[in-house]
Amino acid sequence: MIKVEQLTKKFGDNTVLKGISTTIKQGEVVAIIGPSGSGKSTFLRCLNLLEQPTTGDIWIQSKKITNPKINKLSMRENIGMVFQHFHLFPHMTVLDNVTYAPQKVKGIKKEEAEKNAMELLEQVGLTEKAKAYPNKLSGGQKQRVAIARALAMNPEIMLFDEPTSALDPEMVKEVLDVMKDLAKSGMTMVVVTHEMNFAKEVADQILFLDDGKLVEKGNPTQFFKEPKTERAKDFLDKIL
Amino acid sequence: MNLDFSQIVPYIPFMLKGIWVTLKFVFFSISVGFALGILIALCKITKVRFLKWLADAYTSIFRGTPLILQLMIIYYAVPQLFDYDISAFLSAILAFGLNSAAYVSEIIRAGILAVDRGQVEAAQALGVPYPKMMLHIILPQAFKNILPALMNEFITLTKESAIVSVIGYLDIMRRAQIVGSRIFHNFEPLLFAGVIYWVMVFLLTQIGKYMERRLRQSD
Numbered sequence: 311m312i313k314v315e316q317l318t319k320k321f322g323d324n325t326v327l328k329g330i331s332t333t334i335k336q337g338e339v340v341a342i343i344g345p346s347g348s349g350k351s352t353f354l355r356c357l358n359l360l361e362q363p364t365t366g367d368i369w370i371q372s373k374k375i376t377n378p379k380i381n382k383l384s385m386r387e388n389i390g391m392v393f394q395h396f397h398l399f400p401h402m403t404v405l406d407n408v409t410y411a412p413q414k415v416k417g418i419k420k421e422e423a424e425k426n427a428m429e430l431l432e433q434v435g436l437t438e439k440a441k442a443y444p445n446k447l448s449g450g451q452k453q454r455v456a457i458a459r460a461l462a463m464n465p466e467i468m469l470f471d472e473p474t475s476a477l478d479p480e481m482v483k484e485v486l487d488v489m490k491d492l493a494k495s496g497m498t499m500v501v502v503t504h505e506m507n508f509a510k511e512v513a514d515q516i517l518f519l520d521d522g523k524l525v526e527k528g529n530p531t532q533f534f535k536e537p538k539t540e541r542a543k544d545f546l547d548k549i550l
Numbered sequence: 551m552n553l554d555f556s557q558i559v560p561y562i563p564f565m566l567k568g569i570w571v572t573l574k575f576v577f578f579s580i581s582v583g584f585a586l587g588i589l590i591a592l593c594k595i596t597k598v599r600f601l602k603w604l605a606d607a608y609t610s611i612f613r614g615t616p617l618i619l620q621l622m623i624i625y626y627a628v629p630q631l632f633d634y635d636i637s638a639f640l641s642a643i644l645a646f647g648l649n650s651a652a653y654v655s656e657i658i659r660a661g662i663l664a665v666d667r668g669q670v671e672a673a674q675a676l677g678v679p680y681p682k683m684m685l686h687i688i689l690p691q692a693f694k695n696i697l698p699a700l701m702n703e704f705i706t707l708t709k710e711s712a713i714v715s716v717i718g719y720l721d722i723m724r725r726a727q728i729v730g731s732r733i734f735h736n737f738e739p740l741l742f743a744g745v746i747y748w749v750m751v752f753l754l755t756q757i758g759k760y761m762e763r764r765l766r767q768s769d
Contacts, residue, residue: 360671387677397672401690411676414686463676 311336312357312467312500317366319352326352328522329366334515339499341509341530344519345545350502353519354469357500358389371466387415390460394472396452398444398459404431405440408459416463423462430458434488450481454488461492468492470501506550510534518542558738561729565739568722569746575642575719576711580704582647587654592684594659605655612652618713621645625717638719642711650707657699661692694765701758705751712747722746 312334319327326349334340342350355361357368359375359382367376375385399407408427412418418426431437434454444452453473460468470489474482486508493499493512503509509516509530516533518526518541526533526542534550537543558565593605612620625641628634665688673683693700712723726743730736 358675360674382674383677383679385677386675389675391672391675393668393672393675395668397666397668399669399672399687401694410686411678414682415677415679459676 311369311371312498313369314357315367317353317356317368318364319349319356319361320364326522327356327363330519330522330524332517332524332527334498334500337496337498338514339493339497339512340501340515340517341513342500342502342517342519343504343506343509343545344525348519349522350519351471354471354500354502357467357469358386358391360391383415387463388466390463390465390468392453392456392460392468392470392473394475396444396449396456396476398452398456400444403441403443404436404447404455407444407455408462411459412462427458427462430461431455433461433491434458435484448481449477450484453477453481453485457485457488457492467498467500470499470503472502472504474503474505504549506534518545520545552735553737554735555738557733557735558729558742561732561739562742565722565725565729565742565746568720568725568743569750571719572708572711572721573750575639575646575714575721576708578643579646579650579711580707582643583650583654583703583707586647586651587658588689590651590655591658591662594655595662609652609655612649617645617649617710618716620649621713621717638714638717641717642714642719646707646711646714650703653703654700657696657703658692661696661699662688664695665691697758697762697765701754701761705754705758708750708754709747 314333315331317327317330318325328349330349330353342353344350352361356363357370363376367374369375370385370389373380373385375382398404399410402410405424405427408430409420409423412423412426413420428437428440431440434457436451436454436458439447439451439455444455447455457468457473473489474485477485482505486505489499489501489508490512501508501513511530513530516526516528516530517524518533518537518539520541526537526539528538533542534546537546590605590608593601594609596602621641624645625636625638628636628641669687669691670683673687678687711721714721715724715727718724722743726739729739733739
């Protein structure tokens with residue numbers, strides 16, 4: 311479970327998040343949507359402390375991660391993250407990308423890490439690319455490897471920061487399909503996305519952010535059919 | 551024209567021995583410069599103000615004064631301070647190593663900063679601790695980019711190593727001077743020394759190109 315209370319984030323004089331509170335339940339898939347510059351990504355990045363919140367508190371599985379004494383590294387082992395631009399390690403093969411963190415962070419033996427990695431690559435449909443370097447992959451393939459890499463740490467929560475925004479249109483589906491499977495398996499997922507169909511189909515909860523505030527939250531059917539706020543209505547009118 | 555290369559023939563083994571002598575201290579100097587250079591580069595990019603200041607001061611001093619002065623201070627002045635009779639060999643390694651570290655640290659710093667910030671975030675998100683992240687993820691990528699600049703620095707060091715002749719260290723240069731004064735002809739031994747330096751640098755360049763090709767495999 312993730313609980314966020316009165317979260318604010320300032321970059322210099324610029325207040326990006328203006329007091330956000332919400333709860334995300336175990337196994338829930340949450341889609342965060344909103345116009346660009348609304349603070350979606352910053353909010354997501356606060357959840358694994360890639361950004362340090364200015365004020366407010368975050369609990370993950372009842373552990374208060376905004377406690378300054380928390381061990382950030384061991385906290386992050388439990389939270390996988392997938393980035394818009396993949397950020398695969400370019401000097402390592404696909405297999406090494408996936409086995410690196412389990413070996414070097416968790417101390418898992420090479421054979422076991424590789425066995426586990428091959429299973430994950432099968433799950434994302436890329437076993438035949440195990441020995442390839444990332445530059446030999448398409449965007450969609452890179453992102454699927456990035457998902458496998460995050461899953462290799464066996465996280466309880468997965469964060470996705472616009473995972474399909476940097477992809478060519480014909481590759482969006484293969485990534486979304488992997489994410490759908492993951493959602494079905496009961497993974498807790500927080501997804502910043504512009505894919506409204508994905509949000510509609512897969513999400514259990516929609517968070518609509520605008521200007522650093524959580525303007526509206528609700529289940530997708532209700533949100534897309536009849537948004538309660540004027541701003542959400544405006545936003546949906548523009549993009550649908 | 552008054553050239554007679556036959557005169558240096560008896561001295562060729564003596565001069566060739568200088569290759570080993572030069573290579574020995576150049577090898578240690580490069581190692582010291584490289585290791586220390588990485589350390590100083592890491593100090594330059596840290597958030598700890600004091601370390602940053604220290605690293606910048608170090609670079610400023612070693613780049614801002616002549617190498618020959620540094621060499622002579624270490625060789626002639628250290629015994630005066632510490633009552634320790636430092637050998638020419640050790641002085642040479644120290645002077646060239648410390649000096650090279652200043653240049654290497656700048657090259658490595660630039661290389662680290664050129665690595666995509668996303669690589670750091672990806673490593674952090676996986677819970678990778680800082681030393682492992684640097685060693686396995688950031689530095690390998692940085693080195694690939696800076697290898698040509700780094701090789702250039704090593705080649706410069708190999709060539710400039712001839713400066714050690716001023717403290718009487720028996721390197722290639724010094725041996726050429728000795729032969730010159732022995733046979734009262736300078737052109738022949740100096741030219742021979744020049745050929746030796748050129749061949750050494752040529753080989754180093756080839757090694758650099760080979761390493762570059764190896765590292766480009768993931769491109």
